[in-house]
Amino acid sequence: MRMLVATIGKWKHAPEKALWEQYAARLPWELTLKELPAASAATPAEQKRRETEALMQAARQWGTEKLVFLDETGKTLASEAFAAQLGRWRDGGDRAVAFLIGGDHGHDRARLAEGQLTLSLGAMTWPHLLVRGLLAEQLYRAHAILSGHPYHRAG
Numbered sequence: 001m002r003m004l005v006a007t008i009g010k011w012k013h014a015p016e017k018a019l020w021e022q023y024a025a026r027l028p029w030e031l032t033l034k035e036l037p038a039a040s041a042a043t044p045a046e047q048k049r050r051e052t053e054a055l056m057q058a059a060r061q062w063g064t065e066k067l068v069f070l071d072e073t074g075k076t077l078a079s080e081a082f083a084a085q086l087g088r089w090r091d092g093g094d095r096a097v098a099f100l101i102g103g104d105h106g107h108d109r110a111r112l113a114e115g116q117l118t119l120s121l122g123a124m125t126w127p128h129l130l131v132r133g134l135l136a137e138q139l140y141r142a143h144a145i146l147s148g149h150p151y152h153r154a155g
Contacts, residue, residue, distance in 0.1 A: 001086070002030040002096040003139060006058045008051050008130055009102035010035045019133030023140045031139065033132070034054035034058050044105040052100075052108040059098035066097045070131060071107050074118035083142035085117065090146075101131055 011017045024031045036058060039050035059067055066089060077085070089097060095117070100115070112118050121134055144151035 001090050001094075002064075003027075004034060004059060004062045004064065004096070004098040005101065005132060005135060006034045006055045006062075006098055007101040007128065007132060008036055008038055008055070010037070011129065014127040014129045015090070016127070016133050019130070023133065023136035027136065027140045028064045029139065029143060029144060030091050031136065032062070034062065038103050041132075043055055046109075047103065049108045049111075051103045051105075052111045054067065055100040055107075056111065056114070059100065062096070062098060063099070064094075064096035066094050068097060068099045068108055068117045068119055069115045069116050070101045070110050070121065070135065071100060071112060072123075072125065073109075073112070074120035076120050076122055078140060079141050080145060082119075082138060084138075087146050090141045099135060101128055101135075102140050103128070126135045132134035 022032070024033075036051070036054050039047050039054065041047035041050055056067065086097070099119075121131060126134065141151065143149070
């Protein structure tokens with residue numbers, strides 16, 4: 001499978017980058033990071049609209065229509081359920097999935113219905129740079145679950 005993580009904002013010299021790189025390097029699936037600049041807008045609502053559209057456009061240009069929005073209003077999934085969803089998409093012929101991480105104000109709520117999944121990493125608020133690493137780890141964990149690798153040791 002091919003995975004795209006499209007996100008608003010750039011690394012600079014963030015220590016969170018090491019977490020991303022550790023799991024991206026271990027993941028046998030192709031994992032691409034696409035960083036987009038924050039939109040300038042007069043209101044937070046307009047900024048969310050512009051950034052969400054830019055993320056969706058990046059995913060379309062990359063070659064997928066399978067969109068996963070990371071958003072606080074999304075579903076929380078256990079690692080096994082997340083892996084099972086990726087496995088269903090893979091087994092159903094979907095070879096490319098894009099994960100969209102919004103900017104400071106999040107995603108345009110009106111566009112969330114256009115994705116196949118809106119995913120939350122829990123009730124707590126996480127820094128967007130850290131979310132990248134957490135997602136990379138969960139993608140690696142999902143691959144381990146689907147392949148029967150001992151990395152994931154459930155209950």
